[in-house]
Amino acid sequence: MVKHEQSMAAAGDVVVSGLNVGKTFAAGTVVALENANFDIKRGSFVSLVGPSGCGKSTLLRLVSGLIEPTSGEIEVHGTPVNGPRADISMMFQKATLLDWRTSLENVLLPTEINGTPSKADKNRALDLLKLVGLEDFAFSFPAQLSGGMQQRVALARLLQTGADILLLDEPFGALDEFTREHLNTELMRIVAEVRATAIFVTHNITEAIFLADQVVVMTSRPGRMAKIINVDLERPRPLSIQTSVEFNKLVEDVRETLGAV
Amino acid sequence: MSVSDQPIPLSGRILDIGVRFLPHFVLFAVIIGAWEISVATGLITSIIIPRPSAIWSAIVELYITEGTIYRHFFITLTEAVVGFAIGAGVAVSLAIASSLWDPFRRYVTPYAVVLNVTPGIALTPVIIAWFGYGMGSKIALAAIISFFPIFVNTLTGLVQVDEDREELFNSLGASNVQVFRKLRAPAALPLMFAGFKIGLTTALIGAVVAEFAQATDGVGVLMSRFSFQLNMAASLATLLSMTVIGLILFYSMEFLDDRIVFWRRESRRAAASRARARTWAAQAKK
Ligand SMILES: Nc1ncnc2c1ncn2[C@@H]1O[C@H](COP(=O)(O)OP(=O)(O)OP(=O)(O)O)[C@@H](O)[C@H]1O
Numbered sequence: 001m002v003k004h005e006q007s008m009a010a011a012g013d014v015v016v017s018g019l020n021v022g023k024t025f026a027a028g029t030v031v032a033l034e035n036a037n038f039d040i041k042r043g044s045f046v047s048l049v050g051p052s053g054c055g056k057s058t059l060l061r062l063v064s065g066l067i068e069p070t071s072g073e074i075e076v077h078g079t080p081v082n083g084p085r086a087d088i089s090m091m092f093q094k095a096t097l098l099d100w101r102t103s104l105e106n107v108l109l110p111t112e113i114n115g116t117p118s119k120a121d122k123n124r125a126l127d128l129l130k131l132v133g134l135e136d137f138a139f140s141f142p143a144q145l146s147g148g149m150q151q152r153v154a155l156a157r158l159l160q161t162g163a164d165i166l167l168l169d170e171p172f173g174a175l176d177e178f179t180r181e182h183l184n185t186e187l188m189r190i191v192a193e194v195r196a197t198a199i200f201v202t203h204n205i206t207e208a209i210f211l212a213d214q215v216v217v218m219t220s221r222p223g224r225m226a227k228i229i230n231v232d233l234e235r236p237r238p239l240s241i242q243t244s245v246e247f248n249k250l251v252e253d254v255r256e257t258l259g260a261v
Numbered sequence: 262m263s264v265s266d267q268p269i270p271l272s273g274r275i276l277d278i279g280v281r282f283l284p285h286f287v288l289f290a291v292i293i294g295a296w297e298i299s300v301a302t303g304l305i306t307s308i309i310i311p312r313p314s315a316i317w318s319a320i321v322e323l324y325i326t327e328g329t330i331y332r333h334f335f336i337t338l339t340e341a342v343v344g345f346a347i348g349a350g351v352a353v354s355l356a357i358a359s360s361l362w363d364p365f366r367r368y369v370t371p372y373a374v375v376l377n378v379t380p381g382i383a384l385t386p387v388i389i390a391w392f393g394y395g396m397g398s399k400i401a402l403a404a405i406i407s408f409f410p411i412f413v414n415t416l417t418g419l420v421q422v423d424e425d426r427e428e429l430f431n432s433l434g435a436s437n438v439q440v441f442r443k444l445r446a447p448a449a450l451p452l453m454f455a456g457f458k459i460g461l462t463t464a465l466i467g468a469v470v471a472e473f474a475q476a477t478d479g480v481g482v483l484m485s486r487f488s489f490q491l492n493m494a495a496s497l498a499t500l501l502s503m504t505v506i507g508l509i510l511f512y513s514m515e516f517l518d519d520r521i522v523f524w525r526r527e528s529r530r531a532a533a534s535r536a537r538a539r540t541w542a543a544q545a546k547k
């Protein structure tokens with residue numbers, strides 16, 4: 001397994017930053033996000049945790065360029081975000097696969113949108129399916145796959161974009177706990193392997209800490225970044241780390257922040 | 262669903278089918294028998310309803326010994342298919358344009374609705390005046406009345422929004438054309454085919470009604486001619502040919518639906534999946 005060292009090696013190298021970012025909906029009556037400031041370092045894994053409606057999805061959609069901030073500015077790789085871009089890619093809670101495409105064809109979709117896939121692109125897609133453990137299902141259609149397998153295809157498609165910043169909005173939230181735990185471990189391995197920067201949204205505190213280098217705790221009404229907690233647990237992390245004293249201290253810290261408002 | 266995967270021997274399967282359909286055969290035989298007897302005994306006059314055996318002889322004559330039906334059969338079939346093709350072509354084009362361009366939809370929809378609430382069949386005399394006694398008027402009527410169900414179904418399919426997938430396409434930086442070609446159009450296919458199936462059936466109705474009104478060839482003409490002669494057996498034997506045309510049309514569309522919208526059916530999915538794997542293997546070898 002590849003060791004997750006990039007965040008240490010490239011400390012100080014900021015790839016995503018937000019300055020006083022705010023977003024309102026419904027002509028300013030709904031404040032989805034207020035005054036968010038953040039710097040995300042290359043290769044780091046950042047979890048966003050918080051109650052429903054605190055603006056987690058809004059923040060991801062702002063970073064991805066799907067929506068524009070009402071105030072403030074977001075920069076990615078030093079340039080302001082103004083619309084979808086190739087260095088960022090997003091994955092959603094639903095797999096959003098196309099029913100009429102095989103796994104392989106679904107993974108190739110991002111490449112097709114940029115032009116005609118070459119033989120190398122196709123082989124890369126197949127490799128990515130291997131990476132997510134679905135090499136035997138490359139020619140299966142979504143309806144022939146379980147929910148967990150569909151999310152793996154979506155993950156492979158996310159990686160196929162070649163983007164080095166991955167935005168994951170509760171990607172395994174609709175799955176059962178066993179599958180989710182398993183896929184989280186896989187995700188950690190894969191993100192490290194492809195040396196990507198990840199922003200991961202979740203409702204689950206344990207999951208948020210287990211995966212991340214940094215946990216951003218958000219609170220609602222209005223959506224705010226309440227606290228950023230560094231997770232200095234060594235990698236690779238076994239599942240058993242979740243019962244350690246250090247881990248539980250972090251859990252408590254997050255709980256307190258969430259409960260404080 | 263069976264629990265065991267053991268193949269059942271062929272003789273067993275034939276027996277199975279026999280047992281399953283036996284009640285249907287019995288019921289059919291009883292109805293035909295009762296019908297035959299009530300006409301034979303004069304309970305029903307044979308001028309109104311002919312005996313089944315008389316219909317059978319008419320069928321043998323029309324379809325086998327003289328074979329007069331075939332020319333008319335193919336003419337009506339052609340009218341229905343060509344009419345459907347024209348109706349579907351116009352309907353799909355207008356639906357695509359309407360789905361892409363809102364103002365266009367606002368201008369087209371009222372006409373489409375007016376055309377729909379006006380009984381299309383009532384246009385028959387006008388259509389015949391315009392297009393004459395030949396196949397043209399039959400094709401025109403078939404096209405007109407098959408238009409609406411196809412238009413509505415295709416448009417509904419194209420404008421239904423799948424927000425999650427659309428957001429995916431946006432995040433990938435897809436153009437409007439790509440969203441249409443790779444997402445909206447394929448997603449509309451199931452509804453479009455539902456429209457095609459209705460449209461094909463109504464196209465046949467259009468063709469036959471126009472033949473009844475005024476024509477020289479086609480099963481509709483043949484049938485009204487027999488009816489005028491009070492040759493009810495031959496008339497009903499001709500009706501059977503319309504049923505056959507209807508079945509051919511319906512099942513051809515069902516076949517296409519199965520192949521093109523393959524992802525909706527388990528068995529077709531499996532077959533498509535194997536085909537894709539083979540194509541990939543063949544390309545990889547090159
Ligand atoms: N397009 C929109 N129009 C109006 N209000 C919106 C829109 N999108 C989000 N909101 C509002 O903004 C707030 C934050 O929404 P957001 O989806 O970001 O929350 P979230 O933290 O992702 O919640 P969840 O955990 O339930 O997914 C909510 O109050 C929501 O109602």
Ligand SMILES: [Mg+2]
Pocket residue numbers: 056057058169
């Ligand atoms: Mg959300």
